[in-house]
Amino acid sequence: MKNELVAEKIFNNIYAAVNGTEISTTERQKLNLRNSSLTYGEINFEAMQAIVSALGETAGKNFYDLGAGTGKAVILAALLANFKKTVGIELLPALYQAAEVARKKLVLQMAQEPRDQTAVNKTTAEVLFIRDNIFWADFSEADVVLVSTTCFDERMMEMLKRRLTMLRPGSLVITVSQSLHSGYYDIIGRFKINLKWGEATVFIHKKIY
Ligand SMILES: C[S@@+](CC[C@H](N)C(=O)[O-])C[C@H]1O[C@@H](n2cnc3c(N)ncnc32)[C@H](O)[C@@H]1O
Numbered sequence: 001m002k003n004e005l006v007a008e009k010i011f012n013n014i015y016a017a018v019n020g021t022e023i024s025t026t027e028r029q030k031l032n033l034r035n036s037s038l039t040y041g042e043i044n045f046e047a048m049q050a051i052v053s054a055l056g057e058t059a060g061k062n063f064y065d066l067g068a069g070t071g072k073a074v075i076l077a078a079l080l081a082n083f084k085k086t087v088g089i090e091l092l093p094a095l096y097q098a099a100e101v102a103r104k105k106l107v108l109q110m111a112q113e114p115r116d117q118t119a120v121n122k123t124t125a126e127v128l129f130i131r132d133n134i135f136w137a138d139f140s141e142a143d144v145v146l147v148s149t150t151c152f153d154e155r156m157m158e159m160l161k162r163r164l165t166m167l168r169p170g171s172l173v174i175t176v177s178q179s180l181h182s183g184y185y186d187i188i189g190r191f192k193i194n195l196k197w198g199e200a201t202v203f204i205h206k207k208i209y
């Protein structure tokens with residue numbers, strides 16, 4: 001884990017004027033999308049700290065957030081851990097665009113950090129956002145996947161489980177709210193986090209074959 005105070009300062013600067021809920025609501029109204037799986041909710045600094053702490057060694061690994069919203073988890077994964085690459089896949093164009101703005105701000109923030117602080121928090125990860133559907137996109141290079149399953153119905157959980165068979169054995173899948181019931185995955189950890197809308201359970205799954 002890197003210097004958390006520096007990471008939090010950078011994170012707060014990047015997202016000071018970003019309201020993901022508002023962006024998502026406006027976009028869904030504009031595109032006339034009523035699907036409850038598009039309901040917005042986001043990770044916060046403390047929750048992501050707890051998730052990163054539970055991951056073990058992250059150096060050289062690829063992190064993917066499936067349904068990345070404004071990109072908070074992807075930016076925090078880059079700031080708090082040592083991933084080689086952190087990637088967010090998001091369906092809604094306006095949220096994807098907000099994530100891209102955040103990515104550019106991260107690059108600027110990194111360039112502005114005093115040399116000593118940059119040394120501990122240098123984000124060497126390649127940070128990338130992709131506008132795509134998580135049920136079509138190829139994320140087979142991921143070693144760690146985060147997906148908020150809070151608003152997924154049974155059909156979507158089944159589709160997700162099928163998509164997650166593309167990962168290599170040993171890969172970790174972190175779900176928020178609902179766990180995977182899959183023969184390919186063992187649950188190796190679980191804990192509670194506090195999100196804006198209430199308490200949620202985080203499940204850590206490991207792909208066994
Ligand atoms: C609960 S939010 C989580 C946002 C982010 N992962 C975080 O924790 O801050 C779920 C996100 O998934 C997106 N989403 C839902 N279905 C999707 C799909 N099929 N493909 C890509 N993104 C999707 C929604 O638009 C929303 O931004």
